[in-house]
Amino acid sequence: MCSVNTDSLQEMIPITTEIFPGTSATCRKCGGTPVEVVLRKTDPYCRACFLTYVTHKFRSCIGKHKLVPVGAEVLVCTSGGLASSALLHLVHEGVTLTSLKKLRVQPAFLHVDERCASAFSRQGENAEQSSSSSFAGDAEYACRAVVQLGYPCYYTTLEAILSPVPIAPLLYKRGSSVEVLHQQSTSAVLQRHLQQLLTDCSSSTARESVVRVLLQRSLAVSCSRLGYTRLFAGHSATQVAVTILSDVAEGRGAHTAQHVNFRHVDSDSGVEVFRPLREVLEDELLHYLTINDIPYTRQKHTVRQPLWSIPCLLL
Template sequence: MSSNDNCVKCNQSITSVSHLHGAFCKNCFQVFVIHKFRAAIGRTKLITNGEDVLVACSGGDNSSALLHLIQHGKSESAHRKLRFIPQVLYVDEYGALEVSSEDRMAKRAEILQVLIAAGFPVYVSSLEQALNQKRSETTARSVFVKAITSNIPLPPNVETSELKSILSRISSLTSLEDFIKQLRCQLIVTIATELGISKVLTAENCTKLAIQVLSCVAQGRGSQISQSTGFSDSRNNVMFIRPLRDLSSSDLAAYNKLFDVPSTVNPIVIKKTSSLSIEHLTEMFVLSLLKDFPSTVNNIKRTSEKLEQADLRLPKCYICKYQAARVSPCNLLWLLSYFKKLQR
């Protein structure tokens, strides 16, 4: 977003980005974004020097910006180099969409070409492999491959058909999106464990997390907000870290545009055009508020940071690994079940 105001840092009249806290020139905006990114990592000290870290990249705006920031932090021009060792993972989710094999192969090659050019080891998997995790344990077959070139074969048609068959049985778009998210998460955990890596960097930004906070509340998952939107998520054996949570989606979009960071549009699973998921409706609501109330996202994020983590002694859900919420015997689900029994 262009602006004609003076830069709030260096007071130059040539500015490139209009931000919530004022206008920035190109150089000062880069310093601002890099500082937010590095401060988030350095503040918690969760990542040690020389530690292998898996970077989950989808090729979209957020993950492309994350990879570019890591690449800059490892370069010779960086004031203080990042000390961890990044390895990149791309999970192909196009198997969940009605996309031809040719188009899927071309899209995968386009994304892999960008990831390989970053200069870090790149691993590739697909959503179909999430269904093969148990089989791979008995057959010693890996659920991922190392990408030397961008021409990585697609999974067998039988596996893609099996995935689509399972997804077609889910009628609710909200449940469908959540199921795909859980499959992806479990697959990333499996791959990280196989690589001997205990930390995964993901690219959720402040805007995305604010939407997720309200979406969790709307779906009755308020007890999960602390872990699902916090800086780190340790519900699995592998810790997920969100170093971009202090930057908004507009910040990252402006960063990508100013520094020519290549990115692609992420696949969005939509079965019924007439209906939207709870998360999509929440996104529309939050983005509409931003037009008149630009501090909405930051206020939601700061409020969510005050929420405490659920009791770790509670049993975990088999699918999402979150702690089960402690509820009284008389709750909504119990009442619905009771009324159904009375109707029989």
């Protein structure tokens, strides 16, 4: 039997203690102060070291795989949300560098308007109009933010993928109106088709899956129609974790790899989808946007209701 004398046991002292911003803690990287960001409650960083840390995660994820050739034309997803706003800024910073660490790609951006799917989850005419107005504002912000940096931005709607006649994404220019582009990219028939598709789903989780699949198809097909073969998606490490748990819970674990890997090839269009933010947590992205004073929209999902699905419990 074990001969340990329980009378002589002592309480173990934790090696690390929780650190709070504003205390006398020093940056774990350079040893300087003041500390502006504390990650995992125990890792303090100053402003410069934290920005270097996040940028390195983004750049190393692309560089170490060596799958994006120099000078490649890539289409980048943008929704105006947390991850896509950070991705826009990181791509812009990388492309505009003059050093050897310059990100050597030629980016263009694509926004998919999901207001029709969002309206399905609202109750009442006023709520539907409010949701539509909110998504219109988010789309306007997302497209304008891209154009102000000098990159081409394309616009399409989620229901456009259901059209029997191909609807190519439209170019958003300075002075353009999202409402005008929306009318040209959708129709009442397509909107009814999408809402009927969501109505036929037996649960919120099923509707969430349908919207996710339609969004993936819309991005890949739009990328192909615009003549691009590579797509950057703004999936953070937190979103990757959510996808893994939800796929396993739904019995689709065999397909998880293509949803979370750095790269996967769309089987129908042949488009290569990359996830350069898959190693960056949403908490880190939030600190990154806050430090750089970059606004973002907080409209995150479309048909999700509180406590109805696994992704909703985790986000």
